[in-house]
Amino acid sequence: MLDTTALESFPSLISHGINVAGEISAPPSFQLPNSNDFDGFVKETIQMVKPAKGTTTLAFIFKEGVMVAADSRASMGGYISSQSVKKIIEINPYMLGTMAGGAADCQFWHRNLGIKCRLHELANKRRISVTGASKLLANILYSYRGMGSSVGTMIAGWDETGPGLYYVDSEGGRLKGNRFSVGSGSPYAYGVLDSGYKYDMSVEEASELARRAIYHATFRDGASGGVASVYYVGPTGRKKLSGDDVGELHYHYNPVTPSTVE
C-alpha cells in the first residue's frame, strides 16, 4: 500500500463542479500516466529527469556521539548542476539525514519525515527515537519500491538510548550500524574512515577524520566535490562543526613547498 500522507487530495472536477478548497472529496493519489507500458514510461522519465547522483556522504558513531559529513556536488550526467547542495538535512534539532541519489526524492521525503516526527511528538508527548524515525522513512520508501525513486540516506541522531545511526534506501533496505558511507565516492571514504576509526576519539579527532574522508573521496571521485560539511550530534543536539571548500582543503593537506631553482 502506498503511503499517501504526503499527498494532497484534489477535489474531483467531474461530480460537483467547483469545490471550495479545503474540502476533501477524492482519495489522495499520485497522478499516473495512461500508458500500457508503465515501466518503460517510468524508465524514460527517469532519463529525462536525470536525478542528481554522484555523491559522498558518511556517518559514524563514536564515544561522544555521531559524526555526519557530506560533499555538496550535484551532477546531471556529466554536467555539474550545483556545487552548493545541502546534503545534510536537518530533520529536527536532534536528528540529521543525509542525501544521496535523487535530490528531489531525498529533500521531499526528509521533509515529510520531519513532519511525521513532529506529529509523533505532539501525539505522544515525547521525542521520536532514531529507530522509530528510520522505520517511518523505510516503510514509506518500501511502499514506493520499484517506481524509480532513488534514495540512499542515513538517519543519525541522539535519543534516550544514546546515539543512533541507520542506513535507509529506496529498495526498502534498513540497516542499523556504527559506520556507513553512501554514494559514488563511498569506497574512497571507507578507505580513509575505516583505517582511522577508533571508538575512543574526541570530537575534534572525529571531525577531522570525517573531513579528511570526504576530501579524499572528492579528490578521486569526479561526481563528488564542492564543500565538505561536517556535523556533530550529541546529547545537547546537533551542531555544524566545519564547512571547507575541498579545493582549498587540498592545499591544506598537501602544502606547496617552494622548490629551489638550480
Added chain:
Amino acid sequence: MTKQHANWSPYDNNGGSCVAIAGSDYCVIAADTRMSTGYNILTRDYSKISHLAEKCVMASSGFQADVKALQKVLSARHLTYQHQHNKQMSCPAMAQLLSNTLYYKRFFPYYSFNVLGGLDSEGKGCVFTYDAVGSYERVGYSSQGSGSTLIMPFLDNQLKSPSPLLLPAQDAVTPLSEAEAVDLVKTVFASATERDIYTGDKVEIVILNAGGIHREFMDLRKD
C-alpha cells in the same frame, strides 16, 4: 510477447533559456522569447516569465504546455492563500510550494526547468533554482534551459560567491549594482544566442526591487 512501445510521447521541448540574479536589494529575472519545436520556430514572441506574487517571479523553460499548467496551478494556489491569509505569499514560501507541486507529479513530471526570483521578507534579492521534479536550492544566481550550459560557467566566472555551506558563513549576495546586473544579463543572452540554436529573437528582462516591478526587452539575433 514483445513489449509494446508508445507511438507518441506526451512531452516536447520548446527550448529557450532563463536566468536569474539576486542582488542586495533587487532581483533580475530574464528569459528569451523564442518558442521552438525541433528545428522549427513556433513563435518569436512567447513569454516564459510568470509573475506569481507581488515579490515573486518565475521563469521556466522546457515544455511550455507543462509550464503553462504549472503556472496556472501556482496562480490558483496563491489566490487561495490570499483569501485564507489576507496577504501575499513571500518568495521563500512560494519556493516551497513550487517544490511540492513539482514533486506531486514525481511519476509523471512537469517537463519544466524553473528559476524563481524575488525579494525575501528582508527585501534582499533571492533566487531559487529547481530541477524538473522539485529539488531546490536558494542561490545567488542561476540559469536553466537549453543555453544554461553556456551561460552558467560565465555567471560563475563573473558572480561566483562563497558557498553558503562554508563555515564560518560568508556573505553570498552579489555586490553588483542593479544596472550592472541587467547589463550582465544582456551580455549573457547575446552570447548564448550565438551558440545555442534554441535561444534568440528577444530577451524579456524583469527587475524586482523595493519600487516594484519593471519590465524591458532587448532584441537578439533572429537566426
